[in-house]
Amino acid sequence: MKAQIRNMTQADTDRVGEILYESFNAGAAKHGYARKMQRVETGKSWAWSMLHYGSNELLIAEVENRIAGICCLNPRGNLGGVGPVVVNPYFQGYRIGSQLMDALLKRAENLQSLRLIQEAFNPASFSLFYSFNFLPVASLLDLFLDGGAGQRLDPCSNVTELTAKDLDAVHTYDSPRSKSDRRKDLAYYVKWGKVFVYRDQSQIRGFLACLPGSGSVQLGPLLAEGEEEAGCLFQHASAVFKERDCQTRVMARDYLLVKTLMGFGFKVYCLDNLMVRGAWRPGQHIEAFGIFPEGV
Numbered sequence: 001m002k003a004q005i006r007n008m009t010q011a012d013t014d015r016v017g018e019i020l021y022e023s024f025n026a027g028a029a030k031h032g033y034a035r036k037m038q039r040v041e042t043g044k045s046w047a048w049s050m051l052h053y054g055s056n057e058l059l060i061a062e063v064e065n066r067i068a069g070i071c072c073l074n075p076r077g078n079l080g081g082v083g084p085v086v087v088n089p090y091f092q093g094y095r096i097g098s099q100l101m102d103a104l105l106k107r108a109e110n111l112q113s114l115r116l117i118q119e120a121f122n123p124a125s126f127s128l129f130y131s132f133n134f135l136p137v138a139s140l141l142d143l144f145l146d147g148g149a150g151q152r153l154d155p156c157s158n159v160t161e162l163t164a165k166d167l168d169a170v171h172t173y174d175s176p177r178s179k180s181d182r183r184k185d186l187a188y189y190v191k192w193g194k195v196f197v198y199r200d201q202s203q204i205r206g207f208l209a210c211l212p213g214s215g216s217v218q219l220g221p222l223l224a225e226g227e228e229e230a231g232c233l234f235q236h237a238s239a240v241f242k243e244r245d246c247q248t249r250v251m252a253r254d255y256l257l258v259k260t261l262m263g264f265g266f267k268v269y270c271l272d273n274l275m276v277r278g279a280w281r282p283g284q285h286i287e288a289f290g291i292f293p294e295g296v
């Protein structure tokens, strides 16, 4: 089935949100997993955040004037974040996903590496990305916290909230460690959410961005020196957003951090693959990922 590829506009936001909601929930149900999004508004907030972030490439695949699929690309220096790549369930299996990936990769030709996060239970998306030379480089745990059932936690004394005037300091901390230029992301999270910074005396040792959506609060990106700093940042965020549902994705290798989060009441939703096309590989720092705008 041949699709027309065009850029997403404001007028597409609601329909794209519905497709995100329908497609991710249908994929989860097919493999016996709980719904990823409880309400269609969560899908619409996701679509809204991709548009308002000013994503570099927001592509729509259209068939007979209907939106058949969508994908998104955000370059950060030499590293690009890809996702979501989503096809309306009605059009799945007709190579719409492949046409979106072809179009997206043409627009990513000058980037050294691309990365994305794929739900490990979903063979369709794994096969699609693997066929475009994305290799799994790390396992992530997709964790959620039911705000009503979570522990009451105290804020952490080493953690403060970032203001726009401190953006440069956090950006200087982040870019050599993440090997990614996330200045625009930090500004976006400060504007629409909160960024918490862990300092030892005046030295930055980690940060966590939090973005409230219509359903849950997305926790991530996070980058921290060690599991202790990362644990404090999550504790602080859980204390600030008390009684709100939260969601994050941490590396399964960071066992002590995962245990700490489970102690706070986080539970595993599913296992994810961090997949990379190109040379980028995770460093030794602790990293975690949210979902909005495209999660990586």
Ligand SMILES: CC(C)(COP(=O)(O)OP(=O)(O)OC[C@H]1O[C@@H](n2cnc3c(N)ncnc32)[C@H](O)[C@@H]1OP(=O)(O)O)[C@@H](O)C(=O)NCCC(=O)NCCS
Pocket (backbone or CB within 6 Å): 023, 024, 027, 083, 084, 085, 086, 087, 088, 091, 092, 093, 094, 095, 096, 097, 098, 099, 117, 118, 119, 122, 123, 124, 125, 127, 128, 131
């Ligand atoms: C993953 C997804 C985008 C694939 O879109 P699609 O248009 O159906 O995929 P295509 O028809 O282009 O198939 C491309 C390749 O994907 C793989 N694939 C697609 N459907 C598959 C299935 N049901 N089982 C196994 N592999 C499958 C195959 O390798 C296929 O290539 P082939 O036809 O040469 O064998 C779609 O299933 C989807 O939207 N899923 C829910 C959202 C999601 O999980 N997105 C990915 C994370 S961001």
